[in-house]
Amino acid sequence: MKLEVPTLASLFAExxxxxxxxxxxxxxxFDDRAKKITKAFVxxxxxxxxxFAVLGTEESCSGDPAKxxxxxxxxxxxxxxxxxxxxxxxxxxxxTTCPHCFNTLKNEYPELGGNYKVMHHTQFLKSLIxxxxxxxxxxxxxxxxxxxxxxxxxxxxxxxxxxxxxxIKKLDAELVEMKSCKTKGLCCGAGGAQMFKDAEVxxxxxxxxxxxxxxxxxxxxxxxxxxxxxxxxxxxxxxxxQEDSVKIMDVAELIANANNL
Amino acid sequence: MTLYPNLIFLxxxxxxxxxxxxxxxxxxxxxxxxxxxxxxxxxxxxxxxxTRVALGQSKMRxxxxxxxxxxxxxxxxxxxxxxxLEIVLDGLLGSHRLFAPLLGRFYDFLIxxxxxxxxxVLITVIVFWIxxxxxxxxxxxxxxMKGWPKMDAxxxxxxxxxxxxxxxxxxxxxxxxxxxxxxxxxxxxxxxxSQFLYPLFDGLSDExxxxxxxxxxxxxxxxxxxxxxxxxxxxHLHILLAFPNxxxxxxxxxxxxxxxxxxxNEVMLMMYPEKLISDNEVSPPDxxxxxxxxxxxxxxxxxxxxxxxxxxxxxxxxxxxxxKKLSPRKIMMDTRDRLEEVGKNIDANKGVFKDDNKKLLNNxxxxxxxxxxxxxxxxxxACPIAIDPVSIIMDMRQYLVMxxxxxxxxxxxxxxxxENNGAPWPFSNKDRLQWVxx
Numbered sequence: 001m002k003l004e005v006p007t008l009a010s011l012f013a014e015x016x017x018x019x020x021x022x023x024x025x026x027x028x029x030f031d032d033r034a035k036k037i038t039k040a041f042v043x044x045x046x047x048x049x050x051x052f053a054v055l056g057t058e059e060s061c062s063g064d065p066a067k068x069x070x071x072x073x074x075x076x077x078x079x080x081x082x083x084x085x086x087x088x089x090x091x092x093x094x095x096t097t098c099p100h101c102f103n104t105l106k107n108e109y110p111e112l113g114g115n116y117k118v119m120h121h122t123q124f125l126k127s128l129i130x131x132x133x134x135x136x137x138x139x140x141x142x143x144x145x146x147x148x149x150x151x152x153x154x155x156x157x158x159x160x161x162x163x164x165x166x167x168i169k170k171l172d173a174e175l176v177e178m179k180s181c182k183t184k185g186l187c188c189g190a191g192g193a194q195m196f197k198d199a200e201v202x203x204x205x206x207x208x209x210x211x212x213x214x215x216x217x218x219x220x221x222x223x224x225x226x227x228x229x230x231x232x233x234x235x236x237x238x239x240x241x242q243e244d245s246v247k248i249m250d251v252a253e254l255i256a257n258a259n260n261l
Numbered sequence: 262m263t264l265y266p267n268l269i270f271l272x273x274x275x276x277x278x279x280x281x282x283x284x285x286x287x288x289x290x291x292x293x294x295x296x297x298x299x300x301x302x303x304x305x306x307x308x309x310x311x312t313r314v315a316l317g318q319s320k321m322r323x324x325x326x327x328x329x330x331x332x333x334x335x336x337x338x339x340x341x342x343x344x345x346l347e348i349v350l351d352g353l354l355g356s357h358r359l360f361a362p363l364l365g366r367f368y369d370f371l372i373x374x375x376x377x378x379x380x381x382v383l384i385t386v387i388v389f390w391i392x393x394x395x396x397x398x399x400x401x402x403x404x405x406m407k408g409w410p411k412m413d414a415x416x417x418x419x420x421x422x423x424x425x426x427x428x429x430x431x432x433x434x435x436x437x438x439x440x441x442x443x444x445x446x447x448x449x450x451x452x453x454x455s456q457f458l459y460p461l462f463d464g465l466s467d468e469x470x471x472x473x474x475x476x477x478x479x480x481x482x483x484x485x486x487x488x489x490x491x492x493x494x495x496x497h498l499h500i501l502l503a504f505p506n507x508x509x510x511x512x513x514x515x516x517x518x519x520x521x522x523x524x525x526n527e528v529m530l531m532m533y534p535e536k537l538i539s540d541n542e543v544s545p546p547d548x549x550x551x552x553x554x555x556x557x558x559x560x561x562x563x564x565x566x567x568x569x570x571x572x573x574x575x576x577x578x579x580x581x582x583x584x585k586k587l588s589p590r591k592i593m594m595d596t597r598d599r600l601e602e603v604g605k606n607i608d609a610n611k612g613v614f615k616d617d618n619k620k621l622l623n624n625x626x627x628x629x630x631x632x633x634x635x636x637x638x639x640x641x642x643a644c645p646i647a648i649d650p651v652s653i654i655m656d657m658r659q660y661l662v663m664x665x666x667x668x669x670x671x672x673x674x675x676x677x678x679x680e681n682n683g684a685p686w687p688f689s690n691k692d693r694l695q696w697v698x699x
Contacts, residue, residue: 026686063679080532156515184577187639201586
């Protein structure tokens with residue numbers, strides 16, 4: 001299936017507007033695993049004929065890892081650059097598949113003059129279902145044991161616990177919770193710019209600890225909603241040599257697959 | 262009748278309260294060493310949050326057993342202290358159980374309640390001690406809890422045991438004297454708990470028993486004044502500071518970190534000088550981030566004084582759970598220790614801080630600890646009184662990076678990638694849409 005991915009610039013040239021901007025994020029644009037999540041989400045958008053556009057080459061890193069690594073200056077230059085690009089097209093509504101971009105755009109951009117309605121893709125998918133444009137039936141996931149790993153920047157940071165879970169329930173799957181979930185969810189180990197560095201000396205890697213908690217629920221799928229969590233959990237599963245029996249899937253991928261997109 | 266006891270009592274009371282006031286004003290001064298931060302918006306929301314979290318202890322519930330035990334001590338502490346009013350008036354006026362004739366049977370009921378509470382507090386405190394020292398609950402035995410913090414925790418429990426025992430012994434000896442019809446010991450009630458202590462005192466003569474009763478009475482009130490003044494030196498300050506600490510808590514979504522306005526001015530000046538409103542002078546900050554308590558905000562310093570070292574933060578910290586050096590509790594304890602050190606320095610140098618060649622960074626908190634944080638906010642969420650260790654970690658990282666360029670090598674690479682090609686990895690921004698055609 002050919003993906004329809006208009007850019008804001010191309011729409012602008014045609015005098016058109018998109019009702020929502022899909023903020024792809026750096027992982028979603030460049031990381032091989034995350035690109036699959038990006039595509040799954042676009043397939044759903046295309047399938048539901050949602051009017052959207054991307055910034056394309058005008059998008060730049062949201063600045064989240066720079067800020068959390070302590071470089072406030074770099075964060076703000078990135079943010080202002082992005083705000084200029086978004087405001088040029090009069091953007092009001094953004095959806096993103098990355099909780100880090102989501103959090104920064106939603107909570108930190110307003111201070112710098114960027115005010116948008118920002119949604120995480122799990123919220124957006126939920127709204128598509130609610131308004132009737134997206135229908136989800138269990139199909140291949142019916143009865144499967146799925147556990148959901150709460151991304152810190154979606155869950156604890158922004159109190160979004162229900163949207164991803166409601167999507168999993170739509171699949172007629174058996175949603176099993178880990179020992180620490182929702183507000184108590186354990187980090188995958190990638191946040192706060194940890195994704196880009198080795199961990200300090202310790203007795204265990206955080207992602208291994210979290211993977212063990214996930215495996216305790218004996219799932220066939222560990223659902224994630226963040227490209228970084230996805231990477232960390234995928235590494236964890238490989239470390240535990242369980243990659244053949246347990247899959248790490250983004251919620252968007254589950255929905256797209258369930259609809260044979 | 263001599264007035265000496267009344268005067269001695271007045272003197273002790275004034276000294277106790279005076280010393281306490283002096284220490285509280287020191288804490289206030291130390292907290293205000295911190296930088297300004299405006300958190301007086303949304304007053305009604307703040308009152309509600311404080312009522313729910315501090316008064317209602319809503320965040321304690323995640324550990325139901327500890328929450329229940331803590332509630333007993335908390336309610337006991339507040340209610341039993343109502344009797345302090347009578348004790349203080351008796352002390353000042355030379356009366357004995359002033360309220361007994363005024364309240365009649367209700368007095369009997371009140372004292373009965375206080376005794377039951379005192380008994381419950383006593384049992385609970387013993388359970389606390391067992392949890393800490395016998396079953397050795399893990400969070401009480403982390404490396405940062407060695408030495409004074411451990412002793413402090415035990416001292417508080419011993420204090421409470423002694424105060425409760427004094428209260429009950431005082432009542433027991435008093436009520437025997439009442440039964441014997443000794444003058445001034447008017448019949449005040451049934452003393453449901455302390456009656457079990459009668460066998461200890463029953464055999465004593467009237468004179469000796471009066472000495473005992475008076476000793477318990479004095480020891481009890483002196484003990485309370487000592488405990489009040491112990492707070493300043495102890496983690497137990499949370500009984501007071503939990504309230505302002507929750508009132509001034511961050512009510513915004515936890516993921517939104519503070520955007521630095523000094524830096525904003527700098528960045529605007531660089532990128533969009535035309536947009537900068539020039540009505541207030543743009544002054545570059547004298548320092549980016551924090552390497553000492555002077556650079557932190559007053560709320561962060563208040564957080565440090567409020568911490569009661571329960572360790573719920575470190576217990577859920579992914580870094581701490583996997584054996585890294587970082588412990589959010591230690592971040593708060595170090596901040597308080599350094600703040601205390603600075604405070605003492607100021608006191609010793611006539612109100613001016615004299616450089617002591619020490620800093621919060623390195624002398625207390627190492628870069629290794631700071632870099633282990635995933636900013637997951639589990640510690641902030643776990644804190645029963647809304648302390649925010651992550652904000653201190655972030656400010657100190659900012660110092661390391663912006664003042665010292667001392668980030669781990671891989672993070673420097675990540676940041677230069679963002680600077681050069683707008684992504685944390687070395688991919689060309691031109692390829693941002695390549696995934697569409699792959």
